[in-house]
Amino acid sequence: MSSQKSMHLCAFLCAGPVSHSHAIWRNPAHETGFLRGDFYVELARTLERGKFDFVFLADRLAIADQYGNSSETGLRYGDQDATRLDPIPILGLMAAATKHLGLGATRSTTYGTPYSLAREMATLDHISGGRAAWNVVTSMNDSEAMNYSAARHLKHDERYDRADEFMEVTFKLWDSWEPDALVLDRANGIYADPTKVHYVNHVGKNFQVRGPLNIPSSPQQRPVIIQAGSSGRGKRFAARWSEVIFALQPTMARMKDFRNSIRAELADAGRPEDASKVLMAIMPFVGTSRSEAEEKRDLHDSLVVPQVGLSTLAAHSNSDFSSLALDATVSEIESTGSQGNMAALRSIAPGGSLTIAEAGRVYGSGVMCPRSVGTAKDVAEHLLSIIDDDAADGFVLSPAFLPDSFQDFVEHVVPILQKSGRLRREYGTETLRGRLAGHA
Numbered sequence: 001m002s003s004q005k006s007m008h009l010c011a012f013l014c015a016g017p018v019s020h021s022h023a024i025w026r027n028p029a030h031e032t033g034f035l036r037g038d039f040y041v042e043l044a045r046t047l048e049r050g051k052f053d054f055v056f057l058a059d060r061l062a063i064a065d066q067y068g069n070s071s072e073t074g075l076r077y078g079d080q081d082a083t084r085l086d087p088i089p090i091l092g093l094m095a096a097a098t099k100h101l102g103l104g105a106t107r108s109t110t111y112g113t114p115y116s117l118a119r120e121m122a123t124l125d126h127i128s129g130g131r132a133a134w135n136v137v138t139s140m141n142d143s144e145a146m147n148y149s150a151a152r153h154l155k156h157d158e159r160y161d162r163a164d165e166f167m168e169v170t171f172k173l174w175d176s177w178e179p180d181a182l183v184l185d186r187a188n189g190i191y192a193d194p195t196k197v198h199y200v201n202h203v204g205k206n207f208q209v210r211g212p213l214n215i216p217s218s219p220q221q222r223p224v225i226i227q228a229g230s231s232g233r234g235k236r237f238a239a240r241w242s243e244v245i246f247a248l249q250p251t252m253a254r255m256k257d258f259r260n261s262i263r264a265e266l267a268d269a270g271r272p273e274d275a276s277k278v279l280m281a282i283m284p285f286v287g288t289s290r291s292e293a294e295e296k297r298d299l300h301d302s303l304v305v306p307q308v309g310l311s312t313l314a315a316h317s318n319s320d321f322s323s324l325a326l327d328a329t330v331s332e333i334e335s336t337g338s339q340g341n342m343a344a345l346r347s348i349a350p351g352g353s354l355t356i357a358e359a360g361r362v363y364g365s366g367v368m369c370p371r372s373v374g375t376a377k378d379v380a381e382h383l384l385s386i387i388d389d390d391a392a393d394g395f396v397l398s399p400a401f402l403p404d405s406f407q408d409f410v411e412h413v414v415p416i417l418q419k420s421g422r423l424r425r426e427y428g429t430e431t432l433r434g435r436l437a438g439h440a
């Protein structure tokens with residue numbers, strides 16, 4: 001391995017028609033099998049062949065119906081929330097089809113419960129031999145709230161306060177079995193040592209949980225913790241709990257600012273500045289020539305229906321801005337949903353002057369995800385320049401087409417990264433946490 005920093009790779013997926021790209025399912029070359037199990041099995045095998053650290057499945061808990069106070073636009077054109085299969089069963093399939101690939105999923109601390117979450121992640125960690133990861137989200141909008149017996153979404157910072165307690169409880173539950181509590185002495189019929197299994201008796205503002213967990217300690221003891229909030233409160237939460245931080249920053253300058261702000265937050269939290277790996281979202285378009293790559297990008301963008309981007313933007317901002325004219329600007333959108341995404345959106349044009357119409361296209365074509373367009377060598381060099389400029393520890397690769405984008409990347413870009421010594425050629429025997437903490 002080169003002495004230069006190597007990179008971590010994660011594959012971003014939504015188990016539905018779109019991911020960040022809202023054109024994935026419209027690929028003229030072939031259908032996208034997002035409702036089929038074998039589709040995800042094949043994707044997992046491709047990513048493991050490419051020696052990715054892990055695959056990640058994003059999630060949300062409602063269809064989008066903020067834009068125009070209706071689900072019509074999102075359902076008609078297929079927005080990010082039109083369909084989302086539950087990530088955990090899919091990761092179970094992927095676990096069975098692979099040996100090393102890490103397996104990450106989103107779960108909400110606002111609409112989940114600590115005991116159920118602790119069980120899901122401990123199970124996934126056991127059945128995968130220590131490869132589970134959890135993207136901790138506080139969810140985005142009222143539509144999700146209304147599916148969980150609430151009239152409105154919690155206020156922004158209140159969501160994170162609840163999330164802090166949620167983390168405290170789940171950590172107690174994962175620690176409720178000591179690592180050697182399980183005995184499995186078949187000859188003498190001793191299953192476990194009861195003195196090493198403990199009640200947690202948590203009584204807090206939001207949760208009362210007695211425990212213990214009904215699952216022994218898993219290979220990683222707890223899943224790798226991921227976080228993706230980029231607001232001030234979101235970053236403080238990430239600095240306290242996360243081992244991986246996903247970020248979506250449209251420019252190199254914002255990537256670097258974000259990275260440095262995380263370092264400062266980690267220091268404030270009393271943790272080493274590299275205690276959490278920052279992975280930047282990026283959408284690659286790989287061609288045998290630069291012009292072929294540009295053709296792929298242009299084909300992709302020609303399939304984007306701008307209104308569908310507005311439907312997802314309304315879901316992310318938890319606001320109906322459909323009364324704003326298309327030439328109004330994004331700075332007029334009031335968001336009670338994601339603060340980080342809105343800040344990034346306002347940064348795209350000076351003074352937040354991006355128009356609503358432009359925002360629809362930006363969101364529809366990739367939710368502000370920066371792109372890397374060119375030959376495999378161009379893309380490899382571009383990614384390495386971001387690492388070498390200290391703007392990230394790795395990437396959340398967001399596909400334009402599936403499985404094409406990952407197949408192209410694994411077949412053409414990965415060998416170049418491996419040859420340069422900046423990406424592993426083989427997995428070790430470590431858990432996902434071991435891999436992320438160690439030499440990549």
Ligand SMILES: Cc1cc2nc3c(=O)[nH]c(=O)nc-3n(C[C@H](O)[C@H](O)[C@H](O)COP(=O)(O)O)c2cc1C
Pocket residue numbers: 012057058059060106135136137138139140156227228229230231232233234235246247248281337338339340341396
């Ligand atoms: C790569 C990436 C993946 C994300 N995945 C999800 C997800 O699956 N579900 C979700 O509700 N939010 C997801 N988010 C949004 C964040 O979790 C977060 O809710 C949002 O950025 C708002 O947080 P903030 O207000 O603290 O900035 C993701 C963000 C990024 C950058």
